[in-house]
Structures are given as C-alpha cells and as structure tokens.
Amino acid sequence: TINAVNALQRKGYHNYCLTGGFLKEKSEMLVSTKGAEMLKEFGFTKAFISAAGVNAKLGVTCVNNYEVEYKKTAIDRAVKKYLVVDSSKFGVVRMNYFANLSQFDAVITDKNLSEEWAQQIKELGLELYLC
Numbered sequence: 001t002i003n004a005v006n007a008l009q010r011k012g013y014h015n016y017c018l019t020g021g022f023l024k025e026k027s028e029m030l031v032s033t034k035g036a037e038m039l040k041e042f043g044f045t046k047a048f049i050s051a052a053g054v055n056a057k058l059g060v061t062c063v064n065n066y067e068v069e070y071k072k073t074a075i076d077r078a079v080k081k082y083l084v085v086d087s088s089k090f091g092v093v094r095m096n097y098f099a100n101l102s103q104f105d106a107v108i109t110d111k112n113l114s115e116e117w118a119q120q121i122k123e124l125g126l127e128l129y130l131c
Contacts, residue, residue: 036073047075050062051085085107
C-alpha cells in the first residue's frame, strides 16, 4: 500500500482511496477489518495481485493471513485480474490459500518461467506476460 501511494504521487496522481488500518512493516500493507470491508464497496477495472506461491494442485498462496481477505475481495470485485509473481514462486506452496490460478485472467512474471508452467498457464486460457 505504501509503495503504491508513493508511486502514484511520483506520477502526479492525487486522488486515491486508502483502506487504512495498522501498517504491517514487512509487507507495507495497511490492515484492518474495516479496510477489508471497505474494498467490498468498490469495483475495479484491473486488480494486480501478488503471491508467494503458485502450485498446480494447491492454488495461489501467500505468507500472511491478513492478506487473504483483501486479495479475495480484489479478485471478486475486479473486471480483469492479473497475478504478478516472479518465476521462483511457481511450484511453491505457502500457508494461506486465496485463489485458484484459473481465477486470474493473466499472469505477469519474469522470463525465467519454465516451459512447463508457461504451458499450464496457456492451457488455462490465461494471458502470459514475460518481463
């Protein structure tokens, strides 16, 4: 959240909504039960969602349990959902499940993604962006 606000300010954007709450230093995320509920009132054209693990059988996961409700809500309320994750996270499972890979429209990752994972992503009908 804090990184996103700083990036928006640098690009000249001045109107945005923060959900508020307690700052989680490691993830730089503002967290509160009211903040998660607030997200349910909005609709988004695009949601860019990060993950700490992507597993073919056990889905898309994150390390921190406080992220789960925010991520699920963003996925539910967005028209287009992008999973943004580096290639080292594929095949990894973390403790907190929040989505199936098929719930996303596209995957954005680095060029080190294995051919096997690239094929699985394409078979799901997802767009794949290698950066």
